[in-house]
Amino acid sequence: GAGVSQSPSNKVTEKGKDVELRCDPISGHTALYWYRQSLGQGLEFLIYFQGNSAPDKSGLPSDRFSAERTGGSVSTLTIQRTQQEDSAVYLCASSYRLAGEETQYFGPGTRLLVL
Amino acid sequence: QKEVEQNSGPLSVPEGAIASLNCTYSDRGSQSFFWYRQYSGKSPELIMSIYSNGDKEDGRFTAQLNKASQYVSLLIRDSQPSDSATYLCAVKTGANNLFFGTGTRLTVIP
DSSP states (O other): OOOOEEEOSEEEEOTTOOEEEEEEOOTTOOEEEEEEEOTTOOEEEEEEEETTSOOBOTTOOSTTEEEEEGGGSOEEEEEOSOOGGGOEEEEEEEEEEETTEEEEEEOOOEEEEEO | OOSEEEOOOOEEEETTSOEEEEEEESOTTOOEEEEEEEOTTSOOEEEEEEOSSEEEEETTEEEEEETTTTEEEEEESSOOGGGOEEEEEEEEETTTEEEEOOOEEEEEEO
């Protein structure tokens, strides 16, 4: 079956512009995560959606970042007034839980470059 | 102090040897622990999860968890050149937040 997909795969934007990144999780996965990974760094948690519950936004670095998940499926991460330090790979992952164990699948990521 | 700490390496082992990757975490209440493999330019892929103290084996991989010492490790037996990658340790604290280490880069020398 199809895995997690993300679009666009690459995005180059100018400082101050807004960008939208999209994530299509695996069908049936109730949990969805957004992370970002800067060059040579580990993954930084941004936001978590679980079913219809209120999202955990504790990882969003500033109020320029927001995300939504419509209908419990597709998610959009929006960065307003982009800054050069926002340049990173933005990764989405969806997961399911079976017999108490969670399995998380990552999408290919969106490489964002802010000039 | 970071939530999850790993030796960044690089760790080099000869083909056929055992590679040992280590990770410590700061939140004593953490319950879920994961090892991911990330090839250069690719997304992480889950290779092992462990939830209780002790060892968990899956093929050539063994995850070891010691909650008292706040330590989780990954052993790769009979290392192959295709195992060369960055290995990320991740720890779930609370209900949602998954903290990743910065990864250990492993090189298996043919």
